[in-house]
């Protein structure tokens with residue numbers, strides 16, 4: 001086994017499955033709380049899932065958003081309404097506090113980490129964390145998006161970043177992304193790793209026309225023909241993936257191996273989740289799906305992942321906006337299970 005593949009194997013081995021045998025115990029604890037049975041709805045199952053991940057009940061006080069940005073060679077084929085340069089332009093907005101994600105993070109009290117996971121030209125600003133192992137992907141219409149070495153090193157870079165932040169006290173990892181063209185990459189990953197037709201995986205992204213959606217379907221179908229083993233997540237990542245997607249895969253492996261919940265944003269983050277779960281199925285137990293994006297394909301992608309999203313707001317922005325909006329729900333769910341009194345204490349048991 002080559003050196004970096006060995007590293008990936010080691011990362012996977014550290015992910016312990018969530019101990020589902022304790023579900024009944026946490027459910028019983030929730031049912032004793034001073035409220036009618038089931039009255040907190042989906043917050044109850046969320047609180048129980050969170051307790052199962054760490055193996056205990058407790059509050060979440062240090063959720064942090066990690067916004068991975070990278071450039072995509074496929075953007076040069078005109079698959080987006082925006083030119084490739086908009087990826088870096090938006091990173092500048094993130095540093096200035098003028099993007100949607102800055103407003104959502106401010107109102108939800110969520111620290112924002114801006115990660116350069118592979119911009120063509122790095123944005124020089126103190127608040128940008130540069131973990132890039134390559135500067136943009138190749139255009140996967142014509143050639144593999146990245147080499148195997150770049151894919152594996154990017155996974156490792158995302159892993160190390162999140163491992164570091166969790167060691168410093170982060171207790172809930174929120175993922176977000178920015179990358180012009182990355183709905184094409186995400187749709188290609190979905191088409192490769194699921195049994196859905198490519199046309200069911202491809203959507204309008206930032207708002208392209210039906211003709212451009214057709215172009216996306218065609219170029220994905222052709223690119224997938226190059227892959228010898230369509231079920232191999234590393235080959236898929238290499239051929240049609242993105243550098244921010246690769247780092248998010250590493251981020252999920254790190255969070256799961258440290259029994260820390262990971263909140264998945266929209267369509268592109270979910271494609272990274274599909275890769276991570278295909279690499280290591282035990283990762284699934286640590287994932288929380290924040291919202292149902294309006295991107296066509298997301299509903300089917302979530303069904304493939306057996307996921308029930310917390311929110312449905314018709315959003316399709318990315319940047320981690322859905323994940324950050326879910327923070328008050330996630331913190332409230334954990335706090336209810338940790339702090340509520342019981343029916344017995346008030347004489348109602």
Ligand SMILES: O=C(O)c1ccc[n+]([C@@H]2O[C@H](COP(=O)([O-])O)[C@@H](O)[C@H]2O)c1
Pocket residue numbers: 079080081082177178179180181182183184204205206207208265266267268269293294295298315316317318319
């Ligand atoms: O999160 C989503 O579900 C989502 C859906 C559509 C678009 N986006 C964002 O829009 C960009 C990708 O769109 P596109 O059309 O350039 O492929 C990228 O920066 C994503 O953050 C995000």
Ligand SMILES: Cc1cc2nc[nH]c2cc1C
Pocket residue numbers: 082086090178179206317318319
């Ligand atoms: C303006 C703009 C902002 C974005 N944020 C995430 N993806 C985006 C795409 C565009 C085009």
